[in-house]
Amino acid sequence: MNVRAVFIDMDGTLLTVSNNISRRNMEAINKLIDQGIMVFLATGRHYEVTAPYHKEIGLKTPMICLNGAAIHDGETGRMLQKNTVNVDEELFHHLTAENPCNVIIHTANGLYCKEINEEIDYWTKIGKIPPRYTGDLRQANYNDVLKYSVRTGVQNTELSSLFKKEAEVIDWNDGFEMVAPNVSKWSAIKNLLHAYQINPTEVVAIGDGPNDIEMLRQVGTGVAMGNAREEIKAVADFVTGHHENDGLAEFLERYLLTSKEPFAI
Numbered sequence: 033m034n035v036r037a038v039f040i041d042m043d044g045t046l047l048t049v050s051n052n053i054s055r056r057n058m059e060a061i062n063k064l065i066d067q068g069i070m071v072f073l074a075t076g077r078h079y080e081v082t083a084p085y086h087k088e089i090g091l092k093t094p095m096i097c098l099n100g101a102a103i104h105d106g107e108t109g110r111m112l113q114k115n116t117v118n119v120d121e122e123l124f125h126h127l128t129a130e131n132p133c134n135v136i137i138h139t140a141n142g143l144y145c146k147e148i149n150e151e152i153d154y155w156t157k158i159g160k161i162p163p164r165y166t167g168d169l170r171q172a173n174y175n176d177v178l179k180y181s182v183r184t185g186v187q188n189t190e191l192s193s194l195f196k197k198e199a200e201v202i203d204w205n206d207g208f209e210m211v212a213p214n215v216s217k218w219s220a221i222k223n224l225l226h227a228y229q230i231n232p233t234e235v236v237a238i239g240d241g242p243n244d245i246e247m248l249r250q251v252g253t254g255v256a257m258g259n260a261r262e263e264i265k266a267v268a269d270f271v272t273g274h275h276e277n278d279g280l281a282e283f284l285e286r287y288l289l290t291s292k293e294p295f296a297i
Contacts, residue, residue: 034234035069035235035252035253036230036234036235037069037071037225037228037230038064038071038072038238038284039073039217039221039235039237039238039247040072040073040074040238041075041238041240041244042073042075042076042082043076043241044259044260045239045279045280046073046275046280047275048275049275051158054278054281056278056281057281058088058089060280060284060289062089062090063284065090065091067289071089072091072094072095072221073091073093074100074237074244074247075095075097076099076209076243077097078097078138078143078155078159079102079104079111080158080159080160082097082104083095083104084159091106092106093106094112096217096220096221096224098138098178098179099179099202099209099216100215100216100218100219100220100221101179101211101215102114102140102178103223111140114140115178115211115215116176116178117177117178117179117198117199117211117212117215118177118198118212119180119195120195125169125170127194128182129168129170131184132184132185133185133207134146134149134182135169135181135182136181137172137174137180137181138178138179138180139164139174139175139177139178140178141164141175143155144169144172145165145169146166146168147166147167148163151183179211180209180210181207181209182207182208183206184208185206186205187203187205187207188203189208191208192208198210199212199213200215202243203242209243216243216247217237217244218246218249218250221237222250232250233252234252235251235253236252236288237251238255238272238280238283239255239256239264240256240259240264240275241260242263244256244264245264248264249267253270254269254270255269255283256268256271256272257271257272257274257280258271258275258277258279259274259275270283
């Protein structure tokens, strides 16, 4: 089947460690678009820190944000879809208040965090919108939660496992994230494929993290970055180079940009 759409993760895939799009990645994506292949961003980031890169590339396609909890219109930024998550707030705040960690709560109206750090400073600089609240989150007044993010500095499956009946839990090396049950980048991709009448077999997805596993498994061609953990590489059809070495462009150039016609894998 011909490839009609490519879904690209951002951190560890599209972006360098300094949060830039390399010239080679940019050129490869632009050539892909020129061939008539649709390009989408699928990220764990919230809209405000996704949109500047979406604009830099010149994309018009919808953005999948917050691990599939939100889809935003590519031109207006309007939220086209949202999936809120509900957990035992009393238990959550009790546990996270006792543990040394930062907590970031992404809502439909902005983000709330336990403390400011380098990550939050970067988001504020890029997205131009500071957190709506910083401090003891038990005192914060928020609703419509799309994603919880807990940064413990180490993997903490003992803590994250307590919420697996209420939420979709994604374990990272430095903590965990939670979205609504059955929500993932893949669930959002399915909705967009239906809207654009694209078959999953006509899709390539490229990523490096545990939040990418489902989309890599389900699309026609899943591509893991060289910097991905072994369990992510294990579900992929291809493994490309490291994100610091333009692994994204390496795959696109080798397999999708070999002719003026969309490449059949």
